[in-house]
Amino acid sequence: MGRWEPGARERLVVAAVDLFTEQGYDATTVAQIAERAGVTKSTFFRYFPDKRELLVAGQETLSRLLAEGIAEAPAAASPLQAVAVGLERVSGAMGPLNRELAPRLKAAVAASTELRARDALKSVSLAAAMATALVARGVPESTAAIAGELGVLAFRRGFAAWSEGDRADGDELAHHTLAALDELRAASASLG
Structure with a gap:
């Protein structure tokens, strides 16, 4: 999926919630969230300063x-x-x-x-x-x-x-x- 695909923010939130549920918050990395959402790490940081902020998006x-x-x-x-x-x-x-x-x-x-x-x-x-x-x-x-x-x-x-x-x-x-x-x-x- 291209980095400019629409819905990247929503996909990042869904990916994070899924990963936090599956393996816990502490064990989840930004790289894993970005990969699951089909975006790059830099795209992640365009929307959120860190993984914690995903949950208060x-x-x-x-x-x-x-x-x-x-x-x-x-x-x-x-x-x-x-x-x-x-x-x-x-x-x-x-x-x-x-x-x-x-x-x-x-x-x-x-x-x-x-x-x-x-x-x-x-x-x-x-x-x-x-x-x-x-x-x-x-x-x-x-x-x-x-x-x-x-x-x-x-x-x-x-x-x-x-x-x-x-x-x-x-x-x-x-x-x-x-x-x-x-x-x-x-x-x-x-x-x-």
Whole structure:
């Protein structure tokens, strides 16, 4: 396969997840990932600075989509209503490949301390993006921080339900993330 074949980024992600699942993160090299994806090592480095970054591919896009959705929420929207608009926006960017890779990716992350740490940083970054967007709407910082954290938790819970659920149900990711946000809203109200 030529190095300029379309879809190189996606093939690299799929190859990495497959290899991490088969032989573990630590035992997998960039050369193996590139070979499995049918690209050169230099093509790998055009897309990713290292193999760890493969598993957070698209993080900046997720942060941007969440922030854009929050910014575009109606002016009268509460902080969690604005987060819901952000979750809808980011959910629309997730497709069948995300759903297919999710269980293997989850296993790869669970098996590696380094990947668990990187995954935790991703959550912090997503929460910060939502909090910053909420503060820009005039939401007080502490409220924005809590809403951002609830947004990340809702996204994670919704994504897990979507990726592990029955694929024949036809539910979109947004259905699951918004349901998770509603559950979290109710749970937080019961804290008193």
